[in-house]
Amino acid sequence: DAKTxxxxxxDCAEGRAANLPCNHSTISGxxxxxxxxxxxxxxxxxxIHGLKNNETNEMASLIITEDRKSSTLILPxxxxxxxxxxxxxxxxxxxxxxxxxxxxxxxxx
Amino acid sequence: xxxxSQHPSWVICKSGTSVKIECRSLDFQATTMFWYRQFPxxxxxxxxxxxxxxxxxxxxxxxxxxxxxxxxxxxxxxxTVTSAHxxxxxxxxxxxxxxxxxxxYTFGSGTRLTVV
Numbered sequence: 001d002a003k004t005x006x007x008x009x010x011d012c013a014e015g016r017a018a019n020l021p022c023n024h025s026t027i028s029g030x031x032x033x034x035x036x037x038x039x040x041x042x043x044x045x046x047x048i049h050g051l052k053n054n055e056t057n058e059m060a061s062l063i064i065t066e067d068r069k070s071s072t073l074i075l076p077x078x079x080x081x082x083x084x085x086x087x088x089x090x091x092x093x094x095x096x097x098x099x100x101x102x103x104x105x106x107x108x109x
Numbered sequence: 110x111x112x113x114s115q116h117p118s119w120v121i122c123k124s125g126t127s128v129k130i131e132c133r134s135l136d137f138q139a140t141t142m143f144w145y146r147q148f149p150x151x152x153x154x155x156x157x158x159x160x161x162x163x164x165x166x167x168x169x170x171x172x173x174x175x176x177x178x179x180x181x182x183x184x185x186x187x188x189t190v191t192s193a194h195x196x197x198x199x200x201x202x203x204x205x206x207x208x209x210x211x212x213x214y215t216f217g218s219g220t221r222l223t224v225v
Contacts, residue, residue, distance in 0.1 A: 034214075036216075041200070043113075043216035043217050046214065046216075085152075087152075096158065097155070099152045102152060
């Protein structure tokens, strides 16, 4: 079973910041939080990952709460091409990645 | 960056035939690769973990005799759907992580299998 909980869908206006929440209350101390997204009929695309500290790259920012029980993925300026299903994942049993249901993000023009 | 190539991108086959899907890591070696299946409007379901030089590890409920996995080299894993039936029609996706660690999991672009 997936160890994360995400809202099933979200809307965001084009050009605005998209904030996608994720709960992972049972995360272990050495588990990372990963974010992937899947655009329709493609393989998942890596976005960002983190352990404790907030992270930022050219695609997004990841904010992890101090207790590590939740996190937020931020797409700073959403475009129509960001329409996808976003998956929040914590590493389980070594290398396996178990996907939950994800959040379907709709970017509104 | 790490690239995983999956081939073919789509295939149509007749019921009862077998189909082979290839997953290649193009610029890194992968001791371990993973195979997923995805039905329309559903999430990815892990089918099996493919280990170079050894038998694959299948998830509960996945028929290993139907979904044959071979990982003969550090850059190639294959999934063969044997005696395919219409219910096997799905989107199959592989992923790989570099040998020796690293945090990244790179996914292939997927194979759309349609059994008629």
